[in-house]
Amino acid sequence: MDAKALETEAQSAIAGAASPDELEEARVRYLGRKSELAQALRGVRDREAGMTLNALRAALEGAVEARRAELERAELERTLTEDVVDVTLPGDALPLGHLHPITQTRREIEDAFLGLGYEVRDDREVETVEFNFDKLAFDPWHPARSHRATFFFDDNRLLRTETSPSQIFALQEHEPPVYMVSIGRVYRRDDIDATHYPIFHQFEGLAVDRNITLADLKGTLLHFMRTIFGPDRRVRFRTHYFPFTEPSMEPDVSCGICGGAGCRTCRHSGWLEMGGSGMVDPRVFENVGLDPEEWSGFAFGCGIERVAQLKFDFPDIRALWEGDLRVLTQF
Ligand SMILES: [Zn+2]
Known part of the structure; x- marks a missing residue:
């Protein structure tokens, strides 16, 4: 497995994810249990290779978290500017009691x-x-x-x-x-x-x-x-x-x-x-x-x-x- 090529491909997929769903897809593809990286880690025989692959996994996990935070911030900004609440619209009526x-x-x-x-x-x-x-x-x-x-x-x-x-x-x-x-x-x-x-x-x-x-x-x-x-x-x-x-x-x-x-x-x-x-x-x-x-x-x-x-x-x-x-x- 070419770790360098895998990292480039995975980083670009993570950075290019335009929504939380796309990001999750990329995470599963590159970090999931059946991913190439996970299989390579299971097959590791020497310490050097293990350290390289673990560093790659940590880098990709960090990239996923960073991208997730970016997407959440963007979503918050979008709702704040686009979903403006019209406070003049009638609200839901609350059932109010009265005296016996x-x-x-x-x-x-x-x-x-x-x-x-x-x-x-x-x-x-x-x-x-x-x-x-x-x-x-x-x-x-x-x-x-x-x-x-x-x-x-x-x-x-x-x-x-x-x-x-x-x-x-x-x-x-x-x-x-x-x-x-x-x-x-x-x-x-x-x-x-x-x-x-x-x-x-x-x-x-x-x-x-x-x-x-x-x-x-x-x-x-x-x-x-x-x-x-x-x-x-x-x-x-x-x-x-x-x-x-x-x-x-x-x-x-x-x-x-x-x-x-x-x-x-x-x-x-x-x-x-x-x-x-x-x-x-x-x-x-x-x-x-x-x-x-x-x-x-x-x-x-x-x-x-x-x-x-x-x-x-x-x-x-x-x-x-x-x-x-x-x-x-x-x-
Ligand atoms: Zn009467």
Whole structure:
């Protein structure tokens, strides 16, 4: 084998390779396992010839690497000058999430009351019988005290069944006037259906000041309903019973779908039930050491799921808990 001629031929093939593929072809031809050089190396008998061939192999390998670097640099320069990116073209849309309908509704409710100067709070979910029932003037025979209605850990501790303990905390923490709304999760042993779930969210407001009347309660709820549901809504009261308010009333908001004329959603009454409300029972004031002759107040509460259901015309609240994106992305 003529090493000199082989080197000349190989060097010119390597230098002449115009692309990485051509360079690889040249490398295989002159340095590959079946190349003339590799076969000659396998047949080497004396030291001198071995050194010559090894030097030739090293020189050719160096030439291949040098040419590869040159080709890569040229390719980089070409893409930088030719493949100019048009940054004004629309990109690929990224799938962006949004807030869960419950969170959206919760924040709107918070905003409505912050606008009225209310303090927003969320208290503990594990509660004691004392704060969940006793201090709120639940009678000893009230069905909510049953283990069949409420999740108890033991005889004293339970998962709160409403956000009402916040009323006691707020009144114990500072002297009236108190204007607060408590928002959070509550728990009841309800069977799951289209309108019930054992976990749900409640918001509950409390205003305590001097000379508070039923008219203040109605004005506050009217403001709230119009903020959440729109400026044309009306509010009415129906008398009811709750342990910690006296008198107690259920507020209704006029149906936004039929405008009060009657439709399927409002069961043809023109009105939608929106939780409970009433004037704070004097016994609640006495339980926190306030003089019912001096202080007066009102309280109201409603499920956030209920508000979300009406806002979004949601047929089944189970969908709010199942996390099915096909449903949630619609709201
Ligand atoms: Zn209606």
